[in-house]
Amino acid sequence: MPSLRVRTERAEPGRLLQHADPRAPLAIRRGADGVVGRGEAMRLEFRGPTRFTDAADAWRQVARDAVVDDAVGVPGTGLIAFGAFAFDDASTATSVLIVPKVVVGRRGDDAWITWIGDEGVLHPTAVEEVRVELTDGAIDPARYRAMVVEATERIRAGEAEKVVVARDRVGRLPQGGDVRSVAVGLVQRYPDAVTYAVDGVIGASPETLIAAHRGHFFSRVLAGTAARGATPALDAEIAEALASGDKDLREHRYAADSALEVLLALAPDARASEPFPLRLPNLWHLATDISGTLGDRSTLDVLALLHPTAAVAGTPRAASLALIRELEGVDRGRYAGPVGWIDGEGGGEWVIALRGAEIAPDGSIRAFAGAGIVAGSDADAELAETAVKLRPITDALADPLPGAGPVS
Numbered sequence: 001m002p003s004l005r006v007r008t009e010r011a012e013p014g015r016l017l018q019h020a021d022p023r024a025p026l027a028i029r030r031g032a033d034g035v036v037g038r039g040e041a042m043r044l045e046f047r048g049p050t051r052f053t054d055a056a057d058a059w060r061q062v063a064r065d066a067v068v069d070d071a072v073g074v075p076g077t078g079l080i081a082f083g084a085f086a087f088d089d090a091s092t093a094t095s096v097l098i099v100p101k102v103v104v105g106r107r108g109d110d111a112w113i114t115w116i117g118d119e120g121v122l123h124p125t126a127v128e129e130v131r132v133e134l135t136d137g138a139i140d141p142a143r144y145r146a147m148v149v150e151a152t153e154r155i156r157a158g159e160a161e162k163v164v165v166a167r168d169r170v171g172r173l174p175q176g177g178d179v180r181s182v183a184v185g186l187v188q189r190y191p192d193a194v195t196y197a198v199d200g201v202i203g204a205s206p207e208t209l210i211a212a213h214r215g216h217f218f219s220r221v222l223a224g225t226a227a228r229g230a231t232p233a234l235d236a237e238i239a240e241a242l243a244s245g246d247k248d249l250r251e252h253r254y255a256a257d258s259a260l261e262v263l264l265a266l267a268p269d270a271r272a273s274e275p276f277p278l279r280l281p282n283l284w285h286l287a288t289d290i291s292g293t294l295g296d297r298s299t300l301d302v303l304a305l306l307h308p309t310a311a312v313a314g315t316p317r318a319a320s321l322a323l324i325r326e327l328e329g330v331d332r333g334r335y336a337g338p339v340g341w342i343d344g345e346g347g348g349e350w351v352i353a354l355r356g357a358e359i360a361p362d363g364s365i366r367a368f369a370g371a372g373i374v375a376g377s378d379a380d381a382e383l384a385e386t387a388v389k390l391r392p393i394t395d396a397l398a399d400p401l402p403g404a405g406p407v408s
């Protein structure tokens, strides 16, 4: 592989998403911060059960060979790749690491441009609005309801303790449609979530699988969900009920334990918070934050062990994955897989590809949303929960730029 020449300079790139390719934007954003890439200086593809460790090995070599001149030195500067990984070992979807030709970024008061290979000129272009309506996919609401009933019966029969089943909605991007408008719609509506756009995978995730810098890591596990209340009093009551409800706490505990077990084996000092209610614009989640010291381990090696947590698969892991394959009967692709960026030291930020969709090169769109099923789950409530989880991507596709503010 040819070695990459990388140069980061301090610069004010303006609106980050205007620098992305309208057809194939690369972006990981949280509010005004984040990294946005354009072009492909290098593209690495992986498949199957060894996709994470293969990617970790390949990336170590790319990073070792790269010649990097980084005048800024904050997370996201220097050599980085954007990545998106398939959910299931058996998926036909490719997992990718993409090094763009140019990256623009912002983190607090720092802003920069990174050139990979030849230095060129930036050519920002205004984001054009596309509007797409989604319709029922392979798993329509009636089938999803039946799937939840079946899942609870299989749990009662002892096949698993928790299984996360999902349904899909589909649509089509008009020819030449500007995918960046969807990202702008998500950044504006969900400034506290991570808006991601990598190789057609796009959404706004509230769930950080692993973020690491200089050996320190942070992980946020979400499981247990309730829609927001219409009045402040009702909303507070809902949060309170979520944080003390037996079913949601059980459902949450499976997910938090699955992540903590893996992270403790890698980082003996890993510490977990107590579960707390996390407020999002459209819903409440139960959240557990985990942090600790990882040493110089690559985040891709961590993903190899951490993915899939019981927040998106279930407990026990193997039994829940078998049930998901059987009950859903469709390839999840990169839905619920890790999406994010990695730097030359293996640090970076990976979230779970939730609250989003995949846009294929032919323009076909498939959005997924799921819910964790445990003993005692109610099919109508779980169906309603998936509808709330589909809202971010549904709204961003239907009406991407409602009063486009300055954060694009």
Ligand SMILES: C=C(O[C@@H]1C=C(C(=O)O)C=C[C@H]1O)C(=O)O
Pocket (backbone or CB within 6 Å): 164, 166, 207, 222, 223, 224, 225, 285, 311, 312, 354, 355, 368, 369, 370, 371, 372, 373, 389
């Ligand atoms: C599976 C999804 O979300 C996951 C499942 C949750 C739950 O069951 O309560 C909550 C957050 C996510 O970990 C999704 O958004 O599609």
